[in-house]
Amino acid sequence: MRFLVRRTGFYMVAALIAITLNFFIPRMMSGDPVTAMFARFQGRLEPRTMDALRETFGFVDAPIHEQYFTYLQNLLQGNFGTSITAFPAPVTEVIGNALVWTLRLAGTATIVSFVGGTLLGIFAAWKRGRFSDSVILPFLSFIGAFPYFFVAMLLLYILAFGLKWFPLSHAYDLSIRVDWGSPEFVMSVLQHAALPAFTIVITGMGGWMLGMRNNMIGVLGEDYIVMAQAKGLSDRRVMLTYAARNAILPSVTGFAMSLGFAIGGALLTEIVFSYPGIGFWLLSAVNGRDYPLMQGIFLMITLAVLLANFMADVIYVMLDPRAR
Secondary structure: OHHHHHHHHHHHHHHHHHHHHHHHHHHOOOOOHHHHHHHHOOOOOOOOHHHHHHHHHOOOOOOHHHHHHHHHHHHHOOOOOEOOOOOOOEHHHHHHHHHHHHHHHHHHHHHHHHHHHHHHHHHHHHOOOOHHHHHHHHHHHHHHOOOHHHHHHHHHHHHHHHOOOOOOOOOOOOOOOOOOOOHHHHHHHHHHHHHHHHHHHHHHHHHHHHHHHHHHHHHHOOHHHHHHHHOOOOHHHHHHHHHHHHHOHHHHHHHHHHHHHHOOOOHHHHHHOOOOOHHHHHHHHHHOOOHHHHHHHHHHHHHHHHHHHHHHHHHHHHHOHHHO
């Protein structure tokens, strides 16, 4: 219990620091979001409306500390403001819609990549020199050496543009009505997500496999593994219960951070495939100087990473009580 209290206090302080940085960093950027919005309408707005827009979005000429405390007050009330990029939609609505698509794509792909790479790493270490160790590992490591956006563009060009096996962009066919009870719509979502998800899995699996293989090789030389084998325990039990359980500990923290960052979307992959996830909207917010949307997305990513690390600490202690 004392361990959990200490870790909770640590992450609360980290969250407060992150919230403070989240407020100040966008305001250090050059340019005025209201001016950018005014320019986007190409003179169709009257100049006197700029003052009304600044007041609407909270860009008032108040001292910075007053703006900061107003920001904290709105944050506690769940009010993230109105998005400039998706005006007049509130930030919570934009993030909520984008987060659903990101979780389906980046979240699922990250879990599949970690589980698949970890299992392959276990077998590669247990049966060194066999097919999984001498063929699959070098192949996945070679693919993982390329930037994932390059692999995404290559697959998009060959499989979608050239062979036309997959759709080119977006999360579903825009000609189909959005209805999750419709098999046609669900199939369209799966078809559009298959190629970007495969890109994330194939580029990330090699790192998990290599890390787990190296951890397993170190654990397999321990005395308790030799003792377990001398007692006549089955290879499956020794491999999974004794070796893999201890070898996976260093990967838990890395997976937690990856899962937390996955909430922020696979930025470049979503841009390549025009997938309407968090990463796609983050780029739009930066280009449009959309402070409210940027702050909302940054805050969500930060809290997701902190929560994922806290869960990793708890899981780590459950797997190895010595970590307390």
